[in-house]
Amino acid sequence: MRYYFAIILVSVSGWVQAALKCDADLQYGVVVNENHVRVQKHSRTLYQINQHQQLIVQGHWIELPAPQQQQLTEFAEGLHYSIPKVIVLATEGVELAISTVEQVYSGLIGQRSDGYDRLQDALWRVRRKVQGKFIHANLNNYIGPRSLENVDAIVEQGFESEIEQAFSTSLGGILSAVGGIASEGNDNLDERVAALAKRLERMGQKIAPQADTLRKQAEWFCNEVKRLDGIEEQLRRQVPELRPYDLIITEN
Known part of the structure; x- marks a missing residue:
């Protein structure tokens, strides 16, 4: 049973997983709106940049020389x-993954099974976890600490545990889902698995353009974060008040 579920899971997650990976992350939460950027830890503001120009650290305005002012901006x-x-x-990537899982499950088992309700609950939990890390509300944009690194873990854990429970309600249910394999012998088993693989391949081709767009956007973002990390490190070396706060962390 796990072998067949693994085929489904790998096929589904592989289409969207690359769009969610990044080897850079944020050590603190960040709130961005039209007027300022706030860096937070446990809802407490560590430092704030107003209008891209004014640096406030722990409530104190820090005047900067012209070169550092330019870097701050x-x-x-x-x-x-x-x-x-x-x-x-992040939101579109996870929604693509969720939509794909729903299509696979509906195609294999249908929406009237008990497992479909459990699947919907599992997908809702995955969606809520991501929404709790990536928030847009009241003109504010917020990303929680370690969100870029953990979005993969959120999706993988959801797919590999919660969603697996929905798929594997029973051995008989899974066998029925792939076409009554249990009663039709090993020869027919290979045919059914091949047919299932073709269906998944067609689905992959259908969502490939959107997944490719997400991958390209993720690549741009990761490169941008690394560029900003370089600017941040220069600021931390030259502005003592910022030295304790390493917002962006990247893998070497």
Whole structure:
């Protein structure tokens, strides 16, 4: 049973997983709106950049020399531009994964089974976890700490545990889902698995353009975050008040 479920799971997650990966992350939460960028830890503001120019650290205004002021503006503008985009990217990527799982399940088992209700509950939990990390509300855009790294874990854990329970309600149910394999012998088993693989392949071809767009957006965002990390490191070296706060962390 797990072998056949693994075929389904790998096929589904493989189409969208690359769009959700990034080897950069945020150590703190970030709130971005039209007027400022706030870096937070446990809802407490560590520092804030107003109008891309004014630096406030722990409630104190920090005056900067011209070179550091220019770097601060570039850093704030980069966050202001990229944070809303990655929220859209994460949301669309997870929605694509969820939609694909729903289509696979409906095609194999149908929407009238008990497992379909459990699947919907599992997908709702996955969606809620992602929405709790990537928030757009009241003109504010928020990304929680470790959200870029953990979006993969959220999706994978949801698919591999909660969603698996919905698929594998019973051995007989799974065998029926792939076409009555249990009663038709091993020869027919190969035919059924091949037919299932073709159906999944067609589905993959259908969603490939959207998944490819998400991958390209994710690649752009990861490169942008790495660029901003370089600017941040320069600021932290030159502005003592920012030294304790390493917002962007990247893998070497």
